[in-house]
Amino acid sequence: MKALIPAAGFGSRLRPLTFSRPKPVLPVAGQPIIAYALQHLRSVGIEDIAIVTSDATEAPLRAALADWPDVTFLRQAYMGGLGHAVAGAEEWADGDDLCVMLADNLFEHSPAGLLQAFRDGGAHAALALIEVEDPRAFGVAELDGEGASGRVRSIVEKPEQPETNLAVAGLYCFTPRIFEALRQVPVSARGELELTDAISWLIRDGAVVRGYRQPGWWKDTGRPADLLEANAWxxxxxxxxxxxxxxxxxVQGNVVIEAGARVCRSVIVGPAYIGPDAVIEDARLGPGVSVGRGAQVIGAIVRHSILEAGACVSGLSGTLSDSILGQGAQLSRQPATSYHQCLMPDASTLSIAGD
Structure with a gap:
């Protein structure tokens, strides 16, 4: 079996963080999001892994994954949807079964259970399913049976009145028959080749499509709040x-302090991550804080936040919480004035406390 990680998009809901970088390279607990997918796939013995990129995302993905030299990069010619990304990998797959794992989805557990359901059930496809409180924002599957896995009867995309609460998560297994299905389905109304349409075609054509109730938590890191929650997890x-x-x-609790980092006259409450060459002075950090390479926290209190490489927080009178500072961002306290001055890119968010 081979594995495919589609990562050609940038992630508009995370702007301005993703104006210059694709979402999968954003850091969570000291690693690019996509690195967790690679670790899960390798943990189940899949060695042949390809990442689908675009003209805009390939360079930052290659840079972020410099420690993964044995990964293949496939170029998606245009943003034609998830199905289009999978279809473009047919020649590379070369007749092997394929595990598809979305680059921006985080799972607590590996795909081991899904792979077993796929292989033991004689399936042409298998889908990871997660129970969610409100399934109306997801593709929703109906299963035969109440066990850990069962045959999928249907998939409905974002139903107004869902029949189940089983959301289709970003993790799939396929035989080569998926490529036949992708050739059979038309482009959707939004101009994309939809993977769920191809799976529905398989079901209608009598193929065995199994659903597996993936244990543990799952997070689609689509918004800043999702990124912070995933970081804490x-x-x-x-x-x-x-x-x-x-x-x-x-230093209290689970705290990683990387080589070259310096913590002085500070309190660190885990879980927290302090990256290489970071400086923490006269500060209180945590819980739920990641500090990137070369970032600085000086004379400040920071909790439940992500500070990317080279960011700096200094001299704040209050607590910085539930925040994300991009690479090289600077946040400091200035002498009190009667006005505020700022430079904010498109889609930025700034909260200023009132009197």
Whole structure:
């Protein structure tokens, strides 16, 4: 079996963070989002992995995955939808079964259960399903049976009155028959080749399509709040590692301090991640904070936030919380004035406390 990770889009809902970088390279708990997909796929023995890119995303993806030299990059000619991304990999798949895992989805557990349901059930396709509170925003599957897996009767995209609460998550297994299905279905009303349409075609054609209730949590990192929640979840899974320097400070809970980082006269409450060459001075950090390579927190309190590489927070009188600072972003306290001055790119959000 081979694996495919579609990663050609930028992620408009995360602008301005994704104006210059694709969403899968944004950091969560010290790693690019896409790295977690690679780790899960390798954990189940899949070695041959390709990432689908575009003209705009290939360079930043290659840079972010410099530590993964044995990954193949496939270019998607245009943004034609998820089905189009999969169809373009037919020659590379070369007749092998295919596991498809979306680059911006995070799963607590590996695809091991899904792969077993796919192989043991003699399926042509298998889908990871997650129980959600409000399934109206997702593709929703109807299953035969109440067990961990069953045959999929139908998939309805974003139904007004869902028959079940089983959302189709971004994790699939296919035999080569999926490529036949993708050739059979037309482009959708929004101008894209839809993978769910191809799966529905398989069901109508009598193919065995199985659904597997994926255990644990799942997060589609589509919005800033999702990114922060995913960061907190992934931080909670890490252990405690101290490779950097800690002086006159208190470190509590699961905290990773990478080599070259320096923590001085500060309190760190885990879970937290402090990246290489970061500087934390006279600060209180955590819980739920990731600090990227070379970032600085000086004389400030930060909780439940992500500071990317080279960001700096200094001299704040209050607490910085539920925030994301992009690469090289600067946030500091200035002398009190009667006006505010700012430079904000498109789709930015700035909250200023009132009197």
């Amino acid at each position: 992934m931080l909670a899974r890490q252990g405690s590692v101290q490779r950097g320097t800690v002086e006159h400070s208190l």
